[in-house]
Amino acid sequence: MAKTVVITGAGRGIGLATAKELAARGDRVVLVARRREQGEAARAEVGQEAELVVGDLAHRAGVTALAEELRARFPDLDALVHNAGIWPSKKVLNADGYEQAFFTNHLAPFLLNHLLEDVLKANSARVVQVTAGLYPKGKMDPDRTPQGRDFSGMRTYADTKLANLLTVPLFAERWEDAGVTITAVHPGVIRTGLGDRSGPLGLLLKLVKRSWGTPEAGARTVARLVAEPSPALYYEEERPTELVPPATDTALARRVWADAAAAFDVA
Ligand SMILES: NC(=O)c1ccc[n+]([C@@H]2O[C@H](COP(=O)([O-])OP(=O)(O)OC[C@H]3O[C@@H](n4cnc5c(N)ncnc54)[C@H](OP(=O)(O)O)[C@@H]3O)[C@@H](O)[C@H]2O)c1
Numbered sequence: 197m198a199k200t201v202v203i204t205g206a207g208r209g210i211g212l213a214t215a216k217e218l219a220a221r222g223d224r225v226v227l228v229a230r231r232r233e234q235g236e237a238a239r240a241e242v243g244q245e246a247e248l249v250v251g252d253l254a255h256r257a258g259v260t261a262l263a264e265e266l267r268a269r270f271p272d273l274d275a276l277v278h279n280a281g282i283w284p285s286k287k288v289l290n291a292d293g294y295e296q297a298f299f300t301n302h303l304a305p306f307l308l309n310h311l312l313e314d315v316l317k318a319n320s321a322r323v324v325q326v327t328a329g330l331y332p333k334g335k336m337d338p339d340r341t342p343q344g345r346d347f348s349g350m351r352t353y354a355d356t357k358l359a360n361l362l363t364v365p366l367f368a369e370r371w372e373d374a375g376v377t378i379t380a381v382h383p384g385v386i387r388t389g390l391g392d393r394s395g396p397l398g399l400l401l402k403l404v405k406r407s408w409g410t411p412e413a414g415a416r417t418v419a420r421l422v423a424e425p426s427p428a429l430y431y432e433e434e435r436p437t438e439l440v441p442p443a444t445d446t447a448l449a450r451r452v453w454a455d456a457a458a459a460f461d462v463a
Contacts, residue, residue, distance in 0.1 A: 325360065
């Protein structure tokens with residue numbers, strides 16, 4: 197049966213490819229993009245029956261506004277794909293004082309899950325969290341990472357994906373009785389704009405990316421996990437895979453959850 201599927205970061209890359217694949221299967225796709233122009237261009241590619249919501253996951257006010265619009269326009273949503281993400285090359289603090297990637301990659305999905313929780317429960321919805329296989333390289337330090345005090349152009353991305361992934365089993369537990377399911381997926385090493393930067397490193401990255409997979413390849417498992425809910429918590433591309441440390445650190449997970457919950461005044 198056709199589903200209503202919300203995809204964040206759907207203006208380009210893996211999010212756009214996922215939207216195209218799901219629309220081709222007959223789903224009603226809701227594209228979330230932060231710039232209207234880009235969102236309209238994506239919609240033209242996906243099909244005019246796709247819906248567009250302009251939303252910015254960079255700060256609390258943006259996530260709150262996005263949640264309000266999604267609740268009002270799509271109370272019947274069947275699936276939510278947290279795909280938007282960034283690989284930061286330098287430390288930037290957002291309007292709330294958080295390191296930008298920590299907010300976009302970890303806190304924004306955490307908050308959106310809470311703000312939409314009643315809608316997700318009412319529809320026994322499916323949540324797919326796009327993560328990264330690099331998470332074991334993360335050294336998320338709850339006292340330093342959120343404000344970027346330990347910022348590293350190489351490691352912070354992994355820290356933010358680790359923080360986000362630590363909460364996935366806790367959401368799964370929380371939603372078990374309500375019929376909401378959540379699975380995280382590493383989409384593969386994919387040729388998109390992720391982490392693009394200027395200078396010699398940027399040039400080198402551009403060259404290396406030529407051998408990486410296509411956005412369509414990255415979208416395959418993401419789209420499949422929307423269509424076929426799986427009890428596994430984490431997929432590496434097509435394979436259900438056990439999480440490894442530090443993502444299995446339950447004390448750290450509880451701390452990461454408690455800090456995010458306190459920041460947003462949610463349970
Ligand atoms: N590519 C890979 O090899 C790879 C590997 C593992 C995991 N992933 C994950 O896959 C997901 C998609 O990445 P991608 O490779 O497709 O990268 P991408 O082409 O750079 O796309 C990232 C998407 O996120 C959106 N986004 C970023 N910040 C946002 C914000 N504040 N509000 C709303 N949207 C925002 C971007 O929108 P704008 O166009 O407005 O910037 C863009 O649509 C990410 O979560 C990434 O971490 C990718």
